[in-house]
Amino acid sequence: MSKRNNKPPRILVVDDEPDLRELVELTLLKMGLDVDMADGVAAAKARLDAGGIDLCLTDMRMGDGSGLDVVRHIEARGYDIPVAVITAYGSLDNAVEALKAGAFDYLAKPVSLEQLRTLVRSALELDKPAGSKPATSADRTFIGDSPAIRHALQLIDRLAKSQAPVYITGESGSGKERAARLIHSQSNRNSQPFVPVNCGAIPENLMESEFFGSKKGAYTGADTERDGFFQAAHGGTLFLDEVADLPLAMQVKLLRAIQEKHVRKLGDTKETAIDVRIICATHQNLAKCVDEGRFRQDLYYRLNVIELKMPPLREMREDVAGIAHGLLARLASQNGMDEPKLGPDALQALAAYDFPGNVRELENILERALALCDGKQIRLADLQLSRSDSDESTPSAAIGDKYPLQDYLDRMEKEAILEALDKTRFNRTQAAKILGVTFRSLRYRMERLSIS
Numbered sequence: 305m306s307k308r309n310n311k312p313p314r315i316l317v318v319d320d321e322p323d324l325r326e327l328v329e330l331t332l333l334k335m336g337l338d339v340d341m342a343d344g345v346a347a348a349k350a351r352l353d354a355g356g357i358d359l360c361l362t363d364m365r366m367g368d369g370s371g372l373d374v375v376r377h378i379e380a381r382g383y384d385i386p387v388a389v390i391t392a393y394g395s396l397d398n399a400v401e402a403l404k405a406g407a408f409d410y411l412a413k414p415v416s417l418e419q420l421r422t423l424v425r426s427a428l429e430l431d432k433p434a435g436s437k438p439a440t441s442a443d444r445t446f447i448g449d450s451p452a453i454r455h456a457l458q459l460i461d462r463l464a465k466s467q468a469p470v471y472i473t474g475e476s477g478s479g480k481e482r483a484a485r486l487i488h489s490q491s492n493r494n495s496q497p498f499v500p501v502n503c504g505a506i507p508e509n510l511m512e513s514e515f516f517g518s519k520k521g522a523y524t525g526a527d528t529e530r531d532g533f534f535q536a537a538h539g540g541t542l543f544l545d546e547v548a549d550l551p552l553a554m555q556v557k558l559l560r561a562i563q564e565k566h567v568r569k570l571g572d573t574k575e576t577a578i579d580v581r582i583i584c585a586t587h588q589n590l591a592k593c594v595d596e597g598r599f600r601q602d603l604y605y606r607l608n609v610i611e612l613k614m615p616p617l618r619e620m621r622e623d624v625a626g627i628a629h630g631l632l633a634r635l636a637s638q639n640g641m642d643e644p645k646l647g648p649d650a651l652q653a654l655a656a657y658d659f660p661g662n663v664r665e666l667e668n669i670l671e672r673a674l675a676l677c678d679g680k681q682i683r684l685a686d687l688q689l690s691r692s693d694s695d696e697s698t699p700s701a702a703i704g705d706k707y708p709l710q711d712y713l714d715r716m717e718k719e720a721i722l723e724a725l726d727k728t729r730f731n732r733t734q735a736a737k738i739l740g741v742t743f744r745s746l747r748y749r750m751e752r753l754s755i756s
């Protein structure tokens with residue numbers, strides 16, 4: 305726990321109800337912390353301005369104003385003080401508003417003392433020198449300077465300072481997972497794990513044990529106790545990719561775990577407290593999934609506290625050349641090669657291309673071009689842009705000889721997979737459906753055929 309000049313951290317508790325104030329005070333004192341009290345918004349502002357506060361916990365509804373005023377005061381003055389709000393049961397709207405205004409977390413009444421302790425411990429880590437790593441330019445691993453990407457990066461910076469759930473939207477390959485990793489790596493959770501989960505790739509019958517873990521003997525074949533994703537991400541960030549693919553039964557269990565901040569392993573009788581930050585992503589329209597009854601509205605509201613939109617590459621055309629250079633430099637060094645130049649015709653075609661698969665597609669195009677080029681320069685033909693999407697067309701690869709048979713079959717399979725991916729704008733779940741194979745099988749085939 306952080307200490308200033310070896311003194312215990314000082315917490316400001318803001319509440320106009322003496323009973324609750326006292327309960328919180330006792331809990332914090334037992335944790336070895338110093339506590340100051342304020343009985344309303346005005347007193348809180350004055351105490352904050354006097355300095356020396358490391359963390360602020362404020363009630364939402366008070367006689368002389370709202371906890372939001374306290375949050376906004378801290379933000380407006382630029383104080384580096386984490387603030388959490390305590391809201392009335394069921395008033396999630398208030399909590400969301402506070403998170404948007406800069407609160408790092410919230411507690412719902414009746415306040416569970418265990419949750420209070422977890423929140424305080426996690427907040428005070430914000431103060432640790434290692435945890436409060438300021439964002440440096442080296443952390444900004446998104447290449448690009450267009451207004452679209454700058455806007456996303458600014459929001460990522462703000463989100464890294466909060467504990468609020470984040471919902472990342474954007475087309476396939478637009479950098480949603482990269483954004484989630486960046487939020488985690490700039491947050492005070494960066495010394496703890498980042499656990500990415502592809503919700504569409506887990507067989508439904510294994511979901512519960514994969515997410516929550518299982519005790520020995522919980523099911524046939526469970527010969528040891530196992531942790532799930534939640535336990536693995538404890539203290540860190542759980543990234544739920546393709547969250548729209550979660551079956552409804554699992555959505556109920558996930559909502560419960562998020563709300564209660566507790567999970568129970570399969571076959572266990574007791575629950576354990578879990579502290580994870582949830583970031584989720586999908587390329588689907590989650591609001592539409594709610595309308596169609598495929599996604600629970602209550603879970604949607606829980607996850608969609610703050611939305612981060614990752615722009616498609618075609619909306620940041622001015623960045624295409626810079627991103628292409630950055631990717632080429634990385635790919636060339638991975639292959640132990642010198643970085644080849646991008647010929648003017650190739651650059652021109654890339655700038656005009658629509659990139660249905662976004663940066664991932666650009667990566668694939670360049671990886672293939674690197675293998676095809678003469679080592680010095682990448683020309684238009686090396687890019688093999690698909691005919692329908694590029695202005696400058698090149699003939700698609702001919703199927704060629706039928707022998708050896710395996711090579712011929714691999715080429716046919718690759719063509720079919722690429723066509724399905726192209727049709728679905730690189731949505732692997734949909735592509736697997738078109739191809740009549742499971743998501744896993746498609747992933748395996750893509751790996752085998754080096755379609756990354």
Ligand SMILES: Nc1ncnc2c1ncn2[C@@H]1O[C@H](COP(=O)(O)OP(=O)(O)OP(=O)(O)O)[C@@H](O)[C@H]1O
Nearest residue numbers: 446447448475476477478479480481482587663664
């Ligand atoms: N601006 C950028 N600069 C450099 N690399 C980027 C940029 N945006 C994305 N990438 C890279 O593009 C690839 C695809 O990104 P990522 O996997 O984050 O996309 P995604 O939206 O999560 O994809 P999917 O929807 O398929 O899960 C990754 O290798 C990522 O590092």
